[in-house]
Amino acid sequence: MTTTRREALASAAALGLAGALPAVARAQGGAAPAAAAPDLFIGTGGHGHTFPGPTMPHGMVQLGPDTDNTRWDSCSGYHRTDTSIMGFSHTHLSGTGIGDMLDVLVVPTRGPVQLQPGPLSDPDQGYRQRFSDEHAEPGYYRVRLESGVLSELTVTDRTGWHRHSFPDGPAHILVDFAHMVLDVWDKGVLVDEASLQLDADGLLTGSRRVHRWAKGRRIHFAMRLSRQPDRVQFYGDDDRPLPAGARAATGAKLKVALFYDQAGGAPILIKTGISAVDVAGARQALAEEAPGWDFDATATAARRRWARELDSIKVAGATLAERTIMASGLYHCLVGPTLFTDRDGRYVGLDRQVHRVPAGEAAYSAYSLWDTYRALHPLLTLVKPEQAGLLVRDLVRQTVESPYGPPVWPLQGVETGTMIGWHAVSVMAEACAKGIKADYAAAWPNLRRRAFDRDFKDSDSSLGRGWYMDLGFVPADKTWESVSRTQEYAYDDWAAAVIAEAAGATADAAALRRRARNWRNVIDPSIGFARPRFADGSWWKDYDPIQLGHAPEKQRDYTEANGWQATFLNQHDSYGMIEHFGGDAKFIAKLDALFSAPSTLPKNAPPDISGLVGQYAHGNEPDQHVAYLYAFAGAPWKTQAMVRRLCDEMYKADPDGVIGNDDCGQTSAWFVLSSLGFYPVDPVSAVYVFGSPLFDAAELDLGGGRRLRVRAIGNAPDRPYVQSVHWNGKPWTRNWIAHRDLVKGGTLEFTMGAAPSRFGTAPADRPPSFGRMARG
Template sequence: MTTTTRRQVLATTGLAGLAGALPAPAFAARAVAGKPDLFVGTGGHGHTFPGPSMPFGMVQLGPDTDNKRWDACSGYHRTDTSIMGFSHTHLSGTGIGDMLDVLVVPTTGPLQLQPGPLDNPDAGYRQRFSEEHAEPGYYRVKLESGVLAELTVTERTGQHRYRFPAGPGHILIDFAHMILDVWDKGTLVDEASLALSPDGLLTGSRRVHRWAKGRRIHFAMRMSRQPDRVQFFGDSDAPAAAGATGVTGNKLKVAFFFDEAGGAPIEIKTGISAVDVDGAKAALAAEAPGWRFDATRKAAARAWTKELDCVKVSGGTEAQRTIMASALYHSFVSPTLFTDRDGRYVGLDRQVHSVPAGEKAYSAYSLWDTYRALHPLLTIVRPEVATLLTRDLIRQTAQSPYGPPIWPLQGVETGTMTGWHAVSVLAEAKAKGIEADYAAAWPMIRRRAFDRTLKDADSTLGRGFYYDLGYVPADKIWESVSRTQEYAYDDWAMAVLADAVGAGDDAAALRQRSRNYRNVIDPSIGFARPRFADGKWWTPYDPIQLGHNPEKYRDYTEANGWQATFLNQHDIYGMIDLFGGDDNYVRKLDAFFTAPSTLPRNAPPDITGLVGQYAHGNEPDQHAAYLYAYAGAPWKTQAMVRRLCVEMYKADPDGVIGNDDCGQMSAWFVLSALGFYPVDPVSAIYVFGSPLFDTAEVEVGKGRRLRVRAIGNAPNAPYVQSVRWNGRPWTKNWISHADLIRGGELEFTMGTAPSRFGMAVADRPPSFGRGAGQGPSA
């Protein structure tokens, strides 16, 4: 270890200024579940939404303030000043938009059929708003028309309650409403229909060609009061014939008019389904049989209380406890339920399937993001959910023409990002003992691993080059460097699954091939570097740039050369060997975190939260702070993790430094604040960092609890001095999942100066099936 002073260490990590700025933690406080702030992440680039949903629920109801710009991917942004209406489906934290199905617009005055622009609410049906309030399972807002809007949900139904002022009013159902983008071309909605039955049930279906191209949504809706008249509108807002009880076309709407909208509230309940209208009707009948808004709200609140009780903390600041609860909440929003009441769902083959009794199908798997921390978190705090997701991904793997899912949304494989990281989730589940029929998924996994004829999505381009050259060439395929590295990690995961089904030869081949990541690391300069088909490297190389031809190509996926250099997660000691040993690797990491925080003009907005060239606001290197632990400098991990927990998250709308990505950013915080993180989820181990709270009590399944204590914790004391596990000294700088989920007490003693804890070669985390100091793999 190089001798250094505490002042030098704090200066290089940014903790020097923080030490005097934060209050000392409370002592001996009782660990409690925090209260989430649902507006955290709704500003900045967080892309979350504040509307109500059930944990992992199908209906995600909420206000829509915009449907056009990138920061409105969720349909909502905290800085907007008007609300278009309330739709029943949203995406939480994504960098691409879709959904916003079945918009409900309660208002007064003349009927307007277009929302109007964001900067001129008076030009359409938009309404300014005030008195906005959100809590798990409930949302309320006062609209400028005088309407008080309240929302709550069950798993498959959205329930609205509107209190109108005295006088006439109307409710518009805009079934043409959706996320829009400047790049959209052609027909975005087709095969749409609306129909009103004699008993007042409104039903509708449509097909949407936005991100998940060809997805279908069906709904069934009832209102608690009979309207005085109804008007349907077809394409181009053409009114249907007087007395019409339905309309077909592409972009449809219907308005319900009330001569006296005041008095008793008008309640609306809506069931949805991706299968058919019957599925939506069944949801409505079973989950919303009467007009019980308040009872539904209380049931939703109880469900969320039960979920959020799984992690309780004490210590830290009040804001940090709010951040923790909010992060936990956002970790339980996605993936979203995708089975109807009878177990039917739409598979990735676009066919209708049924799950076995007790199983569920899910949608909105942001796997490029969530395999890193969200799925590992669920294996700890919600193992029963992790089991359902594992079995669902096995079914989807078997059904998809692409094999292991990439980014499935509403029964459509979007093929978004690079790699096919469902295999990481499955391999992690297998390594952690989750019972499932992995053999059922293996044929399609093996095809993805070896068969050149298997259909490619954008995510999987260049596999032939990868097989033949050992890397994806930059002059042939875009994002070539990241593809090579991501494919190598998936090889590592697939090797675990091959072993699980007895395919030993395949496992050996995949394990060897998983070292292909080295073929885009140029050891002569110590960077991930674009390489061409003839074997030559891109020159002159600039690690700040996104690619060798910035006007045409990106050679990295939402990253540059600096960030891609540390993308490898599964063979850390192999990386250390490439860099020439521990000291060189530590120096390279230091340079990474202290380099000038400059980006090229063509950098995507996803690269945010810079510390040097490390970008916490995006996923490729979110494990990088933990890499010091493998090179004998765990105290640098501890200082940097504490800094990231403090600097990158706030208890306000701009409180998530980048897209939350279906809970990944939030799950990083939850795990890191607890004091450990899965650098390589497939290895089923966690590397120690720096616990943020004095105590944390964590449910780990089967009635067992894990208690994490940080003795001597303080804002200027991020350094682990020693660890005890269930009362006994623990020298390893990591812990296995198998140990952790047995429950017990993990006790950290913290200090203001680095210690030698975890530095010994024997105590460093294992990687690529070997411990530290064992030399290169064959």
């Protein structure tokens, strides 16, 4: 595979402060740094699972190249190491650990018709094509296929645009409507109720139901081509050709080939609208968002939209690679959740019924909530408060409509129930605590059912709830992932108490806060580790913190973690945890041990446990707040050193530059916030703990004309330690700052040094946790 040098955005999307903050550059004694543009190939290698194709910010269409649809590292349909492209599909997932989507694959090619892609290992079989000159930027993608076709892609919110320039001679475009993510574990029917139809005016429409991850989700499309084909051939199940002249097909795995006797000359443009509701919604998207044939104007509009969105954070200082990582990270933070509302406001709810949002609102999909409640949603409350409001009001509606209450991992109108807990409640509680308007009281009845009904039936996300209520923990001999479940259920109780208060249910709120202390029931103080516990109250005797649990071959006791990582999972009761471990000194020693332990994992450890520093795993979410816990125990300089180390070691300006799955922007959001100098250890508390700013200067657009400026005076790679902080010109002794202060705008100034200082170490200056401060 060859690739051209990444082209910088020819617009204001460049995320540097060159020219914008000349005084900063002069103050630091150097020339203004070069601006950095997002590199959309960051995260497409390794285990990042991102894709480089064009999409709009939170757009419904994610158009892009598919290189593989069969292995874990191609969950997004693309991996940077692959050497052939199958075609271009209109929906993708960014950074997830499970694959789905890849709807409506378009294959522009020449030669004999091939109806199967062929294996990744042999690009000469099937309709796969080698490729070169690949280029990607926000809103636009280009590649040259080995058939000689130059393919360009761009998008609007609900439509995907193609421009395929063919060499002279015959060619064809295959639409593979059977294409999807495949997995060795898939059993039974994966696609059914599929149909394709070609109208007299040349409009191709289709619908299908897919039973992969989001089982039973539906996709509908309407596609129009700028040049009518000379002939059309439909194919039914088993690639069976339909009779000549057929204008429609029904079945499960359908395809259609559009033939051109002379494909050269003017490029063939394709524009496709999609909908999860019906073909009418896809037709409307096509008619209203793509009325003409000006590909360049559409691409320019997409670039400009991204330029405005990416302009919300500007940085200066550090290296060009680090500024590129920042720009790329912010881009990935704005890809999802993805729009799920048709032009007329209709969407499919988690009750599988069609609903319509109120005017000015929108529905969304692809909420990776087990991941994104930690940093992505907090980031949006800062730099995209209007978008954050749309998302939280959508989650309130989904909580009301869903038979399962607060969403777990909703995808395309389907509650997948993936992962544990129901962390939509954290996003809603955080927004409520930050003053974002939504009808939280409307969410409370269904949320209360999830919180208090011991017989509540849903997916695996809330297994063991009855035991949790009766014993105060989930027993390891009753269900799997018991230790992590206990701690995450406790966090959701803490978050649910905020919603209960907003709904006027004060007694319920008090009960939930008491129950939010259940995390301690699976932390054995005698050994200082999260330890599997059985229904009779006894602990697993042969405990080994490296292992995944007491019977890892049958059931794990931790979720994508081992005993080391699960020990520090608690986010909301840091001072209770410090006391449980025996005080500041012992807790600091335990944290030190986590970061310095041998990075040994059992042979059956999941690949999610990655990015190890000792036994700390940055490549997965359960530990991503842990470096900041030193600040609660009076050792913020250890937080500062470790955060700077993680920024340096866990992110690169390369395709494998995301240490684990990006998880719909969560891992990127960690970098964005941490590199600015603060992080939400407990989002529901609505405060940020200080770390170590990576950049010399940053400017955040908070909306409404408000701006936050962050300065790091004397910053350098060997000067990660905070010596002092000023907020709006006045000394600031606290090692944290509240959201309500930051969102007013102003200047946050760090003075950096090469040695630790006493800044933020006094008990009165440590961050609040569980509604209280450290004890002096």
